[in-house]
Amino acid sequence: MDPWLDFTVIRNNLTYFFIGSYPHGNLGGVALxxxxxxxxxxxxxxxxxxxxxLSVSRHRAIRYPTLAVINTVxxxxxxxxxxxxxxxxxxxxxxxxxxxxxxxxxxALFTSAYMAEIVRAGVEGIPRGQTxxxxxxxxxxxxxxxxxxxxQGLRNMLPSFVNQFVSLIKDTSLAYIVGVSELTQVATQVxxxxxxxxxxxFFFIAAVYFIICFTFTSIxxxxxxRLAWRKSI
Amino acid sequence: xxxxxxxxxxxxxxxxxxxxxxxxxxxxxxxxCGPSGSGKSTLIRTINRLEPIDKxxxxxxxxxxxxxxxxxxxxxxxxxxxxQQFNLYPHLTVLRNITLAPxxxxxxxxxxxxxxxxxxxxxxxxxxxxxxxxxxxxxxxxQRVAIARSLAMKPRIMLFDExxxxxxxxMIGEVLAVMxxxxxxxxxxxxxxxxxxxxxxxxxxxxxxxxxxxxxEREPAAFFTSPQHARAQQFLKQILSPMH
Numbered sequence: 001m002d003p004w005l006d007f008t009v010i011r012n013n014l015t016y017f018f019i020g021s022y023p024h025g026n027l028g029g030v031a032l033x034x035x036x037x038x039x040x041x042x043x044x045x046x047x048x049x050x051x052x053x054l055s056v057s058r059h060r061a062i063r064y065p066t067l068a069v070i071n072t073v074x075x076x077x078x079x080x081x082x083x084x085x086x087x088x089x090x091x092x093x094x095x096x097x098x099x100x101x102x103x104x105x106x107x108a109l110f111t112s113a114y115m116a117e118i119v120r121a122g123v124e125g126i127p128r129g130q131t132x133x134x135x136x137x138x139x140x141x142x143x144x145x146x147x148x149x150x151x152q153g154l155r156n157m158l159p160s161f162v163n164q165f166v167s168l169i170k171d172t173s174l175a176y177i178v179g180v181s182e183l184t185q186v187a188t189q190v191x192x193x194x195x196x197x198x199x200x201x202f203f204f205i206a207a208v209y210f211i212i213c214f215t216f217t218s219i220x221x222x223x224x225x226r227l228a229w230r231k232s233i
Numbered sequence: 234x235x236x237x238x239x240x241x242x243x244x245x246x247x248x249x250x251x252x253x254x255x256x257x258x259x260x261x262x263x264x265x266c267g268p269s270g271s272g273k274s275t276l277i278r279t280i281n282r283l284e285p286i287d288k289x290x291x292x293x294x295x296x297x298x299x300x301x302x303x304x305x306x307x308x309x310x311x312x313x314x315x316x317q318q319f320n321l322y323p324h325l326t327v328l329r330n331i332t333l334a335p336x337x338x339x340x341x342x343x344x345x346x347x348x349x350x351x352x353x354x355x356x357x358x359x360x361x362x363x364x365x366x367x368x369x370x371x372x373x374x375x376q377r378v379a380i381a382r383s384l385a386m387k388p389r390i391m392l393f394d395e396x397x398x399x400x401x402x403x404m405i406g407e408v409l410a411v412m413x414x415x416x417x418x419x420x421x422x423x424x425x426x427x428x429x430x431x432x433x434x435x436x437x438x439x440x441x442x443x444x445x446x447x448x449x450e451r452e453p454a455a456f457f458t459s460p461q462h463a464r465a466q467q468f469l470k471q472i473l474s475p476m477h
Contacts, residue, residue, distance in 0.1 A: 138310035
C-alpha cells in the first residue's frame with residue numbers, strides 16, 4: 001500500500017530541483033530562480049533609482065515622460081511584459097537572445113517601475129526643510145539630494161526594497177511561460193516525467209518558495225526595527 | 234548690504250509682500266516683527282531666494298538675487314540661514330552637520346573643516362557634543378548647532394527665521410545669548426522673532442510688518458515707547474501682555 005504522500009520523487013530529483021542539469025548542462029531550478037531574481041533586482045535597483053529621481057525632477061519635460069513610462073509599465077501585467085521582451089528583444093537587437101536574458105530584461109523593467117515609486121515616495125517623505133537647509137549653506141540641488149535627502153530616504157526605503165525583492169522572487173516563476181528552466185519549470189518537467197506525484201512536487205516547490213521569501217521578509221522586518229531611528233524630526 | 238526696492242510677491246491671489254523697500258547696512262541688526270501671516274518669514278526667505286520674488290529689485294552683497302545670471306549657490310554661501318525647525322541632518326553627527334558644506338562647497342580639507350567646526354562648537358558651548366546625533370540633543374542645543382553650521386561657511390549675513398519659536402521657554406535664553414554674541418561681533422543680521430527683549434537690547438532697527446506691508450521702521454527705543462501705527466500699538470500690547 002502506497003503511503004498517502006510519497007516524497008521519493010523529490011529525493012530522486014533533488015539536485016535537479018536545486019541546480020538543474022548543472023554542471024553538465026544549464027543552470028536551473030532554485031539556483032536559476034535566485035539568479036534571475038538577484039540579477040533583475042540589481043538592475044531594477046539602479047533603474048528604479050534613476051526613474052524615481054527623474055520622476056521628482058523640477059522640470060516638467062523630464063518629470064512627465066518619466067511618469068508616463070512608470071505608469072505604462074505598472075498598468076500592464078508582468079506576463080505581458082515577459083512576452084514583449086521575449087518577442088521584441090531579439091528583433092530589436094537583430095540577433096537571438098537567450099530566454100533567461102529576455103526574462104531578466106522583463107523583470108528588471110517591471111520592477112524598476114515599482115522601485116521608482118518607492119524611491120519617489122522615499123524622497124518626497126523627507127521634510128522640505130532638509131533640502132532648504134542644504135541649499136541655504138550653498139550646496140547645489142544635486143548635492144542636497146546626494147548628501148542629505150537620499151541617505152535618509154534610502155534608509156526609509158530599505159524595507160520596501162526588500163519586499164519588492166521578495167515579490168520579484170515569486171515573479172520569476174512566470175519565466176516558466178517562455179521555457180526558462182527555473183524552479184517552476186523544473187517542477188513541471190519532473191511532474192511530466194513521473195506523472196503520479198503532482199501533489200508532492202508542487203507542495204515541495206511551494207515550500208521552497210516560502211522558505212526563501214520568508215527568510216527575506218524576516219530580514220526586512222528586522223531592518224525596519226533597526227532603522228526606526230528618525231523619531232525626532 | 235541688503236536692499237529691497239519695490240519688491241512684490243504673491244502666493245496665488247495672496248499678496249504676501251507688497252512694495253517692500255528696505256535697506257540693511259553692513260553690521261546692522263534688524264529685527265522684523267509682526268502678527269503671523271504678515272509676510273515676515275517670506276521676507277527674509279527671499280534674501281537667499283528660498284522664495285523667489287515676483288517683482289521689484291533685491292540686491293544682496295552687490296548681487297541681484299532674482300537675476301537668472303546670478304550664481305545663487307555662491308550667494309547662498311555668503312548668507313547663513315537659521316530655521317525655526319533647526320533642520321539639522323538627522324543621519325549625520327553634529328560635527329558632520331557642520332563640516333558638510335565647507336567640505337563640499339568651499340572644498341576645505343576635512344581636517345581643517347573639523348578644526349573650524351570644533352572652534353564654532355566651542356563658541357556655541359557644545360564642543361562635547363561633536364559626535365552626538367541631532368536626535369540626542371535638546372531643542373536649544375540643536376538650534377545652537379544649526380547656528381554653528383551656518384557660521385561654518387563664514388557668511389557675511391545671518392538670517393534667523395523665528396529661531397526660538399519651536400523651543401521650550403527654558404532653552405530660549407541660551408540661543409538668544411549666542412545670537413547676541415554674534416551681533417556684538419559685528420555680523421549683519423536679520424531676525425524674525427517675537428522675542429521683544431532681544432529686539433530691544435540687540436537690534437539697531439525694528440521693522441514692523443502686517444499684511445505684506447512694512448508699516449513701521451524705527452529704532453527700538455522709539456518703537457517700543459511710542460509706536461506710530463495703530464496696528465503696531467495693538468501688536469505690542471498683545472505681545473507684551475498676552476493675558477490682556
